[in-house]
Amino acid sequence: AQSVTQLGSHVSVSEGALVLLRCNYSSSVPPYLFWYVQYPNQGLQLLLKYTSAATLVKGINGFEAEFKKSETSFHLTKPSAHMSDAAEYFCAVSEKQAGTALIFGKGTTLSVSS
Amino acid sequence: DGGITQSPKYLFRKEGQNVTLSCEQNLNHDAMYWYRQDPGQGLRLIYYSQIVNDFQKGDIAEGYSVSREKKESFPLTVTSAQKNPTAFYLCASSIQGQGQETQYFGPGTRLLVL
Numbered sequence A: 001a002q003s004v005t006q007l008g009s010h011v012s013v014s015e016g017a018l019v020l021l022r023c024n025y026s027s028s029v030p031p032y033l034f035w036y037v038q039y040p041n042q043g044l045q046l047l048l049k050y051t052s053a054a055t056l057v058k059g060i061n062g063f064e065a066e067f068k069k070s071e072t073s074f075h076l077t078k079p080s081a082h083m084s085d086a087a088e089y090f091c092a093v094s095e096k097q098a099g100t101a102l103i104f105g106k107g108t109t110l111s112v113s114s
Numbered sequence B: 001d002g003g004i005t006q007s008p009k010y011l012f013r014k015e016g017q018n019v020t021l022s023c024e025q026n027l028n029h030d031a032m033y034w035y036r037q038d039p040g041q042g043l044r045l046i047y048y049s050q051i052v053n054d055f056q057k058g059d060i061a062e063g064y065s066v067s068r069e070k071k072e073s074f075p076l077t078v079t080s081a082q083k084n085p086t087a088f089y090l091c092a093s094s095i096q097g098q099g100q101e102t103q104y105f106g107p108g109t110r111l112l113v114l
Helices: none
Strands: A003-005 A010-014 A019-021 A024-026 A032-038 A044-050 A056-058 A064-068 A073-078 A087-094 A108-113 B004-007 B010-013 B019-025 B031-038 B042-051 B054-057 B064-066 B076-078 B087-094 B109-113
Touching: A003 A087, A010 A019, A019 A108, A024 A073, A032 A064, A032 A073, A044 A056, A044 A064, A044 A073, A073 A087, A087 B042, B004 B087, B010 B019, B019 B031, B019 B087, B019 B109, B042 B064
Parallel strands: A010 A108, B010 B109
Antiparallel strands: A003 A024, A019 A073, A032 A044, A032 A087, A056 A064, A064 A073, A087 A108, B004 B019, B019 B076, B031 B042, B031 B087, B042 B054, B064 B076, B087 B109
């Protein structure tokens, strides 16, 4: 069965610093991969997704992620953190077949200090 | 505006009581999903539905029931058999495809036990 591992349940950075949130998936066949963001007591919003078109995916709010098949990874980065980036981030995977739901990692909480 | 609505925002359940969480979407999506979110656990799939009058169990369906009588609506009932119902419940929808579709999330319902 597919699984997703997010390394680090909590990441703290200073404003202006690089943001790196790690995600590894388990699959012999590259799946579809997603990053979602959740602000407190709200639903999830899609940041970006990988669907085989390009390995470097750009998303909203300056985030991007790179799909690396050899490392089975899909880490999320942002060059310069902003206070408004503080939220919980979820990596998710979907198998390449109709009717599949997402499998989520346990999430990483990003804190940004001034 | 198109989107997903969930109601109520907060719901209180008494011992032995069944409660129903509402989820409505006007995005004309065929697929709808229910997830349960617990702190540090990520999102776990309860039920999903690809078309009207059809639905499938997810990973943690025990103690829950759903119906899909209309395309726009996918209510979730938390039965008295669910012994630990306190959680944040998220509904999502997507178009039908091959797994790469974005899931759009509602704002969530927080269920608390009295």
